[in-house]
Amino acid sequence: MMMMIIKLCLFAMTVLSIAPANAQTQGVGFGYGGKNGPYRWGYLNPNYTKCxxxxxxxPIDIQRRQTFLNSGLKPLHRDYYTTNATLVNHVCNVAMMFGEGAGDVVIDNKNYTLKQMHWHTPSEHHxxxxxYAAELHMVHQAKDGSFAVVASLFKIGSEEPFLSQMKDKLMKLKEERLKGNQTAQVEVGKINTRHIERKTRKYFRYVGSLTTPPCSENVSWTILGKVRSMSKEQIEVLRSPLDISYKRNARPCQPLNGRRVEMFHELVN
Incomplete structure (x- = not known):
């Protein structure tokens, strides 16, 4: 049963039609511990070598001494709209997939379209x-296939409003999982994500990779500087549809290898 669950673990960083199909058809899964854990990902399949x-x-640990203020960075420009959404149990995380017209983010004059968002507990970036207790990834993709991920970190505290609205749907996703549906889906219907695009005064930017196999290095990361709050109950609700092996689904921090982590701060820039 455990090997079946591991093999079902989907590539959660992309849209359903791209990498999850890769992970399944190649018959090689990944996990967060043991012989399929993060330190072994690169040996599970030739396509995972980058890992x-x-x-x-x-992810990386964003350290003050390795962060550089870039006065050329611009405020984060995001436009999100009401669109259809579906909650999906990716086995290795819980994701919300968006229909067409969900919105866009513009980074370095390049347009990326919002495809999905998913959660990691605890956070992947430090x-x-x-x-922190959790991390939300808003995954966007450009026409050339590259990604832009906007990440928010969460500490334990007051309830997160968006997750409060999704509580019943998340519980339904858990019920579907308990029925034996490993990759359950729950239709959410029309959803407004515009509150997620709230203005940010500070963010960090660096070039990195997907945090799950095949760990492709074509991602522009934006880590929001403001740490938001989420309740302990909400953490458990996010974990509840997942098998015990994936309830803690954070890849360890990776070496910076000389990369430049840039910072935007409204009061300085």
């Missing part, structure tokens, strides 16, 4: 040595 030998891997 071991890549020099631009993610900020000044601190690992």
């Amino acid at each position: 071991s030998v890549g020099k631009l891997q993610s 900020l000044h040595g601190v690992q």
Whole structure:
């Protein structure tokens, strides 16, 4: 049963039609511990080699001494709209897939379209040595196939409003999982994500990779500087549809390897 669950673990960083199909058809899964854990990903399949030998891997620990203020960076420009959404149990995380017209983010004059968002508990990125309770990844993709991920970190505290709205749907996803549906889906219907594009005064930017196999190094990462809050109950609700092996689904931090982590700060820029 465990091997079946591992093989079902989908590539959660992309849209359903791209990498999850890769992970399944290649018959090689990955996990977060043991022989299929992060330190073994690069040896599970030839297509996963970047996970071991890549020099631009993610996540990272964003340290003050390695961060540079870039006065040329611009405020983060995102336009999100009401669109159809579906909650999906990717086995290795819970994701929300968006229909067409969900919105866009513009980075370095390049347009990326919002495809999905998913959660990691605890956080994958660390900020000044601190690992937080959770991390939200808003995954965008450009026409050339490259990605832009906007990440938000969460500490334990007050309830996160968007997840509060999704509680019933998440519980339904858990019920479907308990029925034996390993990759359950729950239709959410029309959803407004515009509150997620709230203005940010500070963010960090670096070039990195997907944080799951095949660990492709074609991602522009934006880590929001403001740490938001999420309740303990919400953490458990996010974990509840997942098998015990994937409830803690954070890849360890990777070496920076000389990369430049840039910072935007509204009061300075």
